[in-house]
Amino acid sequence: MTGGARTRETALLEQRKPPRQPAPPRKGTLLGGLLKTARPKQWVKNVLVVAAPAAAGQLFSRHALTQLALVFALFTACAAAVYLINDARDADADRAHPVKRRRPVAAGQVPVPVAYAVGAALGALAPAIAAWLVSPAVAALLTAYLAMQLAYCVSLKHVLVIDLVVVTTGFLMRAMVGGLALGIPLSRWFLITTGFGALFMVSAKRYSEAVQMAGKAGATRALLTEYTTGYLRFVWQLAAGVAVLGYCLWALEEGGVPHTSVLPWRQLSMVAFILAILRYAVFADRGTAGEPEDVVLRDRALALIGVAWVAMYALAVANW
Numbered sequence: 001m002t003g004g005a006r007t008r009e010t011a012l013l014e015q016r017k018p019p020r021q022p023a024p025p026r027k028g029t030l031l032g033g034l035l036k037t038a039r040p041k042q043w044v045k046n047v048l049v050v051a052a053p054a055a056a057g058q059l060f061s062r063h064a065l066t067q068l069a070l071v072f073a074l075f076t077a078c079a080a081a082v083y084l085i086n087d088a089r090d091a092d093a094d095r096a097h098p099v100k101r102r103r104p105v106a107a108g109q110v111p112v113p114v115a116y117a118v119g120a121a122l123g124a125l126a127p128a129i130a131a132w133l134v135s136p137a138v139a140a141l142l143t144a145y146l147a148m149q150l151a152y153c154v155s156l157k158h159v160l161v162i163d164l165v166v167v168t169t170g171f172l173m174r175a176m177v178g179g180l181a182l183g184i185p186l187s188r189w190f191l192i193t194t195g196f197g198a199l200f201m202v203s204a205k206r207y208s209e210a211v212q213m214a215g216k217a218g219a220t221r222a223l224l225t226e227y228t229t230g231y232l233r234f235v236w237q238l239a240a241g242v243a244v245l246g247y248c249l250w251a252l253e254e255g256g257v258p259h260t261s262v263l264p265w266r267q268l269s270m271v272a273f274i275l276a277i278l279r280y281a282v283f284a285d286r287g288t289a290g291e292p293e294d295v296v297l298r299d300r301a302l303a304l305i306g307v308a309w310v311a312m313y314a315l316a317v318a319n320w
Helices: 003-016 030-037 040-055 062-089 091-095 112-133 136-154 162-182 188-212 229-252 265-286 292-298 300-318
Strands: none
Touching: 030 062, 030 112, 040 062, 040 162, 040 188, 040 300, 062 091, 062 112, 062 136, 062 162, 112 136, 136 162, 162 188, 188 229, 188 265, 188 292, 229 265, 265 292, 265 300, 292 300
8 A cells, every 4th residue: 555545544534533522621729629529519408417406496506506517517528528539530431521521620620639638538537526526426427428428439329229229318317417416316207208208309300310311311320221210200209108108197296295386387287298299299290300409499389388388397396
């Protein structure tokens, strides 16, 4: 083959190659990149640490507020540690993804060794501080959360059903930690309602993702190709039913102390809770519950129902 033929053949091969995507530019500081990797938008989930103290009416003392603020910060640090280690581990794969390639670690704004180091430091310090300033029980729960989430990042996110259980358990741990920090006994109905309520939202999110990414689900979450929309629909419907049943039994549980308020607010709050589940199910059924925080914050009807539920439960706690 002559030199000219080789040149023409090489040019043709170069034309057939898919165009290379330019590397995303490195923008911002290292500190800004670390903060972005910690996912501040996800910190709203950690507000669940006030769930048990609020339900028990032990929220508005100086000691409770101080402890809960500390627990919120420690849980946020644990979640940030998981995000940093996850992004460092997946940096190479994220660079090939059209959206994830802009994450600070994948884009080079945060070097991989730095992400590992900061994540490991946060993961070690948070349980240690919890054991020192809060309680050994809280430290043990944070350690278990870290172990479970890291196992999820490594392998459990690829296991059917277990991935739903792990994400749901993360929400349940958030709801439990506030009670552990203040020494509040956790009602079995509170745990059932919180656990299945979380499973309802998690499975509705997966269902919405599966509906919206039909035919190309593996591009964003590989395990979605293993689930059917029918199965995910069954899961969120089952979880919604159990959550409603658990809440009703919880609301009817007086603990042997009759109410002296004007109306039975705790029992009446069942109506608002059921309406909230039914309203959220509208978005789940449409396949538009992929971002739960957007559904909760942007739907006025759901927001009003939520305000009514909070008001009725607050009246029940205050015994008005």
